[in-house]
Amino acid sequence: MRKPDIRELKIIANTIRQDIIRMLVLAGSGHAGGSLGMTDIFTVLYFKILKHIPEQPNNPYRDRLILSNGHICPVQYATLARAGYFPLVKLKSLRKINSQLQGHPHRGSLPGIETSSGPLGQGISQAVGMALAAKMNKQNHHIFCISSDGEHNEGQLWEALMTAHKYQLGNLINIVDYNGIQIDGYTKDIMPLLSLRKKYEAFGWEVLETNGHDIKNIIKTLEKAKTIKRPVAIIAHTILGKGVSFMENKYSWHGLAPNKEEAAKALKELQHGK
Amino acid sequence: MVSNIKQQKNNWRSTRDGFGEAMLELGKKNKEVVVVSADLAESTRVQPFAKKYHERFIEVGVAEQNMLGVATGLALEGKIPFATSFGVFSPGRNWDQLRVSICYSRANVKIIASHTGLSVGPDGASHQALEDIAITRCLPNLVVLAPADFNETKMATLAAAKHQGPVYLRFARQASPIFTVTKQTFIIGRAKILIPGKDITIIGIGPLLYEAILAARELAKKGIRAEIINSSSIKPLDAKTILASVKKTGRAITLEDHQIHGGLGSAVAELLSQSLPRPLKIMGVSDQFGQSGQAEELWEKHQLTHPYIIQHALKLLKK
Ligand SMILES: Cc1ncc(C[n+]2csc(CCOP(=O)(O)OP(=O)(O)O)c2C)c(N)n1
Ligand SMILES: [Mg+2]
Numbered sequence: 001m002r003k004p005d006i007r008e009l010k011i012i013a014n015t016i017r018q019d020i021i022r023m024l025v026l027a028g029s030g031h032a033g034g035s036l037g038m039t040d041i042f043t044v045l046y047f048k049i050l051k052h053i054p055e056q057p058n059n060p061y062r063d064r065l066i067l068s069n070g071h072i073c074p075v076q077y078a079t080l081a082r083a084g085y086f087p088l089v090k091l092k093s094l095r096k097i098n099s100q101l102q103g104h105p106h107r108g109s110l111p112g113i114e115t116s117s118g119p120l121g122q123g124i125s126q127a128v129g130m131a132l133a134a135k136m137n138k139q140n141h142h143i144f145c146i147s148s149d150g151e152h153n154e155g156q157l158w159e160a161l162m163t164a165h166k167y168q169l170g171n172l173i174n175i176v177d178y179n180g181i182q183i184d185g186y187t188k189d190i191m192p193l194l195s196l197r198k199k200y201e202a203f204g205w206e207v208l209e210t211n212g213h214d215i216k217n218i219i220k221t222l223e224k225a226k227t228i229k230r231p232v233a234i235i236a237h238t239i240l241g242k243g244v245s246f247m248e249n250k251y252s253w254h255g256l257a258p259n260k261e262e263a264a265k266a267l268k269e270l271q272h273g274k
Numbered sequence: 275m276v277s278n279i280k281q282q283k284n285n286w287r288s289t290r291d292g293f294g295e296a297m298l299e300l301g302k303k304n305k306e307v308v309v310v311s312a313d314l315a316e317s318t319r320v321q322p323f324a325k326k327y328h329e330r331f332i333e334v335g336v337a338e339q340n341m342l343g344v345a346t347g348l349a350l351e352g353k354i355p356f357a358t359s360f361g362v363f364s365p366g367r368n369w370d371q372l373r374v375s376i377c378y379s380r381a382n383v384k385i386i387a388s389h390t391g392l393s394v395g396p397d398g399a400s401h402q403a404l405e406d407i408a409i410t411r412c413l414p415n416l417v418v419l420a421p422a423d424f425n426e427t428k429m430a431t432l433a434a435a436k437h438q439g440p441v442y443l444r445f446a447r448q449a450s451p452i453f454t455v456t457k458q459t460f461i462i463g464r465a466k467i468l469i470p471g472k473d474i475t476i477i478g479i480g481p482l483l484y485e486a487i488l489a490a491r492e493l494a495k496k497g498i499r500a501e502i503i504n505s506s507s508i509k510p511l512d513a514k515t516i517l518a519s520v521k522k523t524g525r526a527i528t529l530e531d532h533q534i535h536g537g538l539g540s541a542v543a544e545l546l547s548q549s550l551p552r553p554l555k556i557m558g559v560s561d562q563f564g565q566s567g568q569a570e571e572l573w574e575k576h577q578l579t580h581p582y583i584i585q586h587a588l589k590l591l592k593k
Contacts, residue, residue, distance in 0.1 A: 029396045070400065095396040097567030097575065103398035118400030119363060120336050150313065153335035182336065183313045184321075190313055191335025 004047050009215050012082060013043040014270055017243045019078035019091055021266045024257035027095040030103070033240040033253040034072035034148065037179050037212065041236055042079040044218045051141060054084035057111035063141045064130050066114050068123020069148035069177060070104040071255070077101050077110070085112040121154025123147055124174055128160050131169040142226060145174045150182030153191045158203070165204030170229035177212070179240040181251045200233045212238035243270055287452060289445035289481060290388045292427030294319025297356065300435050301327040307435060308348055310334060310357045312341045318358040318388045338364045342371040342383065349381040354435055361387035361403025361444055369409055376440050377415045384434050390444040391480060391531030392559065392576060393569035402564040403444070408536025410442040411509050417441040417462055418509040420479040423452045426506060429460035437462055448569045450481035454504070465512035467519070471501035474587050475519040478529035479505055479538050482578060486529055489583035500587060511541050513549070520552050525590040527555045527583060534558040553593045555586045
């Protein structure tokens with residue numbers, strides 16, 4: 001299958017942003033901000049970078065993707081559906097009783113979800129385990145982990161970074177959703193992270209940075225990361241709520257779903273921005 | 275005593291709001307009271323305290339293990355720290371810190387858990403604390419409280435502050451009926467009889483108790499008088515009140531928004547099996563994880579609402 005070019009990827013990302021708005025307004029709850037902020041990266045991953053076959057979600061040769069900051073799962077659900085993992089109509093059931101689309105990711109509920117998450121800080125350790133297993137099995141797929149800046153408050157995450165360095169896991173890439181926001185405010189006020197680059201470097205990781213909304217640069221950075229023989233952190237500079245003017249950079253949108261009027265306004269903006 | 279039986283949804287208030295109000299009161303009353311937060315100040319309703327008593331509010335970020343350690347240090351120097359988060363993260367993630375730093379040292383820390391039970395709703399299983407009573411009830415030196423409504427949560431919070439020693443306080447996210455009396459003091463170790471009866475004892479905790487009250491009213495129409503007990507002090511358990519009631523009725527049901535293993539039902543079973551063996555039905559979540567959905571839908575799915583309580587009561591009455 002031919003992979004989409006940059007212009008086409010932009011259109012897919014815009015469509016996924018609209019999916020997210022529609023899903024959240026139907027659900028009546030959920031995390032709009034981080035989902036919209038990571039849409040460009042998810043689009044590039046699933047439509048350009050990941051080695052995967054949507055019809056075979058358990059294919060042993062697939063690249064693994066772990067979403068550690070599970071609360072932004074609406075973007076993963078919408079991207080999986082657009083990539084062909086399951087019918088689009090299922091997106092309407094987000095957060096409803098007996099749905100496959102749980103409020104936070106649940107392994108086994110939905111094809112394409114590698115593990116359960118929601119409680120922050122647990123994803124990278126699991127990615128390290130998967131990367132170790134791949135090495136033992138002499139497999140050459142990559143393990144991608146998505147994590148968030150707020151999540152870096154958790155000690156477990158740093159424990160995982162040390163393990164990844166110790167075992168020189170060149171098949172591990174951690175993409176950090178670096179939007180400067182967590183639940184109750186800006187990360188600089190809640191818990192200052194200082195230089196994430198220097199911290200990762202001190203932990204023995206290679207560090208790359210990208211604008212999280214520049215599709216071309218996201219592709220370039222991910223492709224470079226795959227060639228590096230050490231664990232790589234990609235600090236992705238993102239804007240929470242990207243694409244919807246009244247959500248952008250507002251921490252109040254961290255855990256909110258739009259109401260009907262807000263959703264209509266958001267969809268109008270996104271449709272114009274196409 | 276049950277107050278204000280008529281329940282209009284717009285009069286409902288959440289137990290977490292009761293906690294938030296009590297913290298404002300405590301902030302004013304006691305200069306040693308400190309709040310420690312792990313990036314959930316708004317959700318746990320300590321934001322007003324944080325604004326008003328800024329110098330006594332410590333934000334540690336998303337770091338629950340660190341939070342309990344910091345709270346312990348504060349307590350060992352004479353402060354009264356309230357360490358606040360969701361039940362799944364605290365005591366979920368930081369149980370070792372709770373066990374050794376706090377309980378073993380008998381540090382005067384109040385471990386405050388909002389968002390317990392299935393009633394968390396759409397966030398789903400990862401965020402629904404259904405095991406927190408089991409993992410706290412087993413710890414020496416720790417008091418475990420689960421108030422039933424807005425009023426009682428307020429009173430329980432004030433009582434926790436007064437108590438010298440660690441206290442685990444669990445409450446919930448969603449708005450729920452208010453049925454306990456405002457001015458009744460909260461005594462740790464004391465259960466309250468909400469509705470007196472003689473035919474069957476129903477012991478419950480948390481907002482789910484309202485379903486027991488509804489069940490009692492339906493049963494009364496059939497001539498069955500259920501005694502409804504609010505056992506908000508899970509540890510210490512009020513053995514005296516529970517034994518006296520079951521001696522009279524000869525049978526009991528327990529009801530909780532928690533796993534059936536290790537919770538209130540287990541506490542009552544431990545008591546009855548050793549002191550007064552009588553038929554007992556433990557109602558709760560049966561060894562399963564929760565899922566996304568509305569609180570009422572989930573209670574219905576797990577058969578915790580009043581029609582199921584009535585069914586179990588009728589079954590036990592045949593025994
Ligand atoms: C262990 C744990 N503690 C607390 C929470 C509650 N929580 C959910 S999201 C969040 C903020 C995390 O920051 P970030 O992921 O950067 O937020 P975003 O950028 O998506 O707004 C918190 C504290 C959690 N999910 N897990
Ligand atoms: Mg963030």
